[in-house]
Amino acid sequence: MSGGGHGGRRRGKKHEEEEHENHERWLVSYADMMTLLLVLFVVLFAMSQVDKEKFAALASGLSEAFGAPVTAVQGSGSNPEASVLDSLDAAVDVQIPPAPADEESVDAAAAQAAAQEAARVAAEAQAEYDQLAAARDAIDAALAAAGHADTARYEIDERGLVVHIVSDPVLFGPEEATLQPQGREILDAVAPTLAALPNRLTVEGHANSLPVTPGGPWPSNWELSAYRATTVVRHLAAEGVPQDRLSGTGYSDTRPMVPASDPGALSLNRRVDIVVLSDASAEANELLPGLDAPAQAAPAPAAPAQEGTHE
Numbered sequence: 001m002s003g004g005g006h007g008g009r010r011r012g013k014k015h016e017e018e019e020h021e022n023h024e025r026w027l028v029s030y031a032d033m034m035t036l037l038l039v040l041f042v043v044l045f046a047m048s049q050v051d052k053e054k055f056a057a058l059a060s061g062l063s064e065a066f067g068a069p070v071t072a073v074q075g076s077g078s079n080p081e082a083s084v085l086d087s088l089d090a091a092v093d094v095q096i097p098p099a100p101a102d103e104e105s106v107d108a109a110a111a112q113a114a115a116q117e118a119a120r121v122a123a124e125a126q127a128e129y130d131q132l133a134a135a136r137d138a139i140d141a142a143l144a145a146a147g148h149a150d151t152a153r154y155e156i157d158e159r160g161l162v163v164h165i166v167s168d169p170v171l172f173g174p175e176e177a178t179l180q181p182q183g184r185e186i187l188d189a190v191a192p193t194l195a196a197l198p199n200r201l202t203v204e205g206h207a208n209s210l211p212v213t214p215g216g217p218w219p220s221n222w223e224l225s226a227y228r229a230t231t232v233v234r235h236l237a238a239e240g241v242p243q244d245r246l247s248g249t250g251y252s253d254t255r256p257m258v259p260a261s262d263p264g265a266l267s268l269n270r271r272v273d274i275v276v277l278s279d280a281s282a283e284a285n286e287l288l289p290g291l292d293a294p295a296q297a298a299p300a301p302a303a304p305a306q307e308g309t310h311e
Contacts, residue, residue: 125287128280132161132288133295135276138193139163146189148182153257156292158285160199160278163190164257167206167228167270175212177227179235187232190274191239200277201241205229205250208269209260226250232272 136154143151153164165171171183179187194201205225218224229248237243256269278285 121281121283122287124280125284125291128278128284129156129288129291132156132276132278135193135197135199136161136163139190142189142193143186146185148186148189151186155296157289158278159275160285160288161276163274163276164268165272165274166267167272171232171272172228175216175218175224177224177231179231184235187235188239191236191241194236194274194276195239195241197276199279200245201236201247202275202277203229203232203236203246203248204255204273204275205232205248206255206257206269206271206273207251207253208266209253209256210266221252222250224250225252228272232274 133156136156140149140152140154143149151165151170155162155164165183165186169180169182170186171180172178173180205228207221207225212218212221212224218227226249229250233246233248237246253269256265257271258265258268260269262268278288280288
């Protein structure tokens with residue numbers, strides 16, 4: 001019975017309808033757009049209304065800040081906003097910043113700066129030259145007092161003061177790197193003056209154009225010139241010149257003092273140079289040779305007689 005009753009009862013099906021499409025959704029977007037436009041026009045209208053008191057305060061502040069007069073002219077009577085400046089006691093004074101300097105002013109300023117820099121470098125070069133010249137005179141006086149006048153030549157170039165001491169036969173014998181007695185006396189005489197200087201010192205060994213004897217103690221003039229330089233460095237250090245201010249270099253025959261065709265080339269180019277290095281700037285050092293030109297124009301002492309047929 002129950003089964004029949006169950007079978008006799010018909011279960012109804014729920015009717016499902018399709019979702020109805022809303023064709024009026026554009027009204028929402030349209031309303032939003034109109035609202036935004038309304039707000040825009042309200043803002044524009046509010047901005048178009050000039051607050052006279054605030055404008056007057058702004059104009060007065062600019063006038064006090066800049067100071068120079070620039071008149072803010074009122075407009076014609078037909079303009080409803082022309083009365084904005086009526087609350088001001090006088091025309092607004094505003095200073096316009098000066099225009100950039102013209103090209104001529106820039107060139108004049110650059111020329112003046114260049115002239116000042118050139119004057120500074122020239123003064124620095126002159127001061128450095130005076131110090132090096134004083135060292136030269138002290139060294140020359142010490143050599144003269146020791147009985148070795150005219151044994152050295154001097155020049156001031158872009159490196160500093162160069163003291164040329166002829167090696168043959170003053171410092172070293174031919175193809176030798178052991179100091180001669182006279183060479184020791186010369187170095188002993190100049191060592192106190194060199195030790196008192198604050199400058200760094202470099203000792204340069206030079207050879208003439210003659211080659212060393214084949215099979216001799218020296219492979220070439222490079223080794224001979226370098227060993228002569230270090231021999232002088234060791235002697236000066238032993239005489240009190242600070243070692244941290246000394247250095248030695250050999251140049252073989254690559255830096256002759258006079259051309260090989262010169263009658264005194266063999267003796268003059270076989271030499272040791274003691275260089276008192278300048279402490280000035282590179283720009284000032286470039287001017288030192290020009291300052292020393294008058295001294296170099298003076299007659300130089302005669303070169304010693306040439307001896308030997310080898311370095």
